[in-house]
Amino acid sequence: MPVDTNIADPYLFLIVFIGVAVAFPLIPLALAWLWRRFLQPPKPGESKNAIYECGLESSGPARVQFRARYHLYCIIFLIFDVEAIFLVPFAVAFTGLPVGAFVAILVFLVLLVEGLVWAWSNGCLSWRN
């Protein structure tokens, strides 16, 4: 099989490729930096440097923690959201369903209702501080 001798090194292409990939974003960034450094006067200010909060004066620190309790709500919501997706085709095909499919969906519902009862009785649905 003839080897293409025009290519000096098969990896040369990769090196050029990486070089261009690095230079491509760096050149505009450098131009913007030069522009800011030598041509456009910087105009910092009190409200320009302030934290953006939809135009309001920002209150409190920007980094806040969410309670882990919120996570429980999310998971329970997700489960019943998926249940609703399964219930829609069940309701559409309800009159033409064989007994086996009907029983299957009832078992599915019973499992979910059981989970809801368990979550409710364990106080997962009431918000406590």
Added chain:
Amino acid sequence: MENRPQIDEKLKNEVSKQGIVVTSLQEIYNWGRRSSIWPMQFGLACCAIEMIAAAAARYDMARFGSEVFRSSPRQADLMIVAGTVTKKMAPLVVRLYNQMADPKYVIAMGACAISGGPFKDGYNVLKGIDRYIPVDVYISGCPPRPEALLHALIELQHKIDGQQLTGPSRAEFLDPEQPSEFPIPALGKHDLEPPANTALFRPPSIQRD
């Protein structure tokens, strides 16, 4: 137009017929800026509905490079004051304008943003946003049609095209003396305090006998 090109206009036309494009740094810079004016996603009242229509498929603001409505003032070039500015909202509008990076432009869209419009006599309505921030283009209408907003955008593009980068009549954002921020009014006991930014607008004094 203030713009004085460095190359003779006739010579430029002659050369371009031969397939050679002559330009200057100023022209390229202004062309780039005017072709990508990113507005801030910011609506105040019913004019905002027309602004949304102008950005959507039928009127298609993307033809002018302005489809990228930014949700942060840090990334926006243009503030479209679309609608009635209440006295409660005015401090927020001015603070958002202050938080935009230079160069920045303002379009006052509709009768309310220009002068208070039909709600001018209301106790809570600002009589024109140009009392607090410098406005580049005014559009009349209540609300203006999307075509009018596009026209305002084209006018703004013309303005940017004519902005000088050097010399005594250079653009405001290149002049260190020109302010980039304006005082934020606060809601006082009876009215906004101060009633206007004196650098931009002085309210006429009322003569009583």
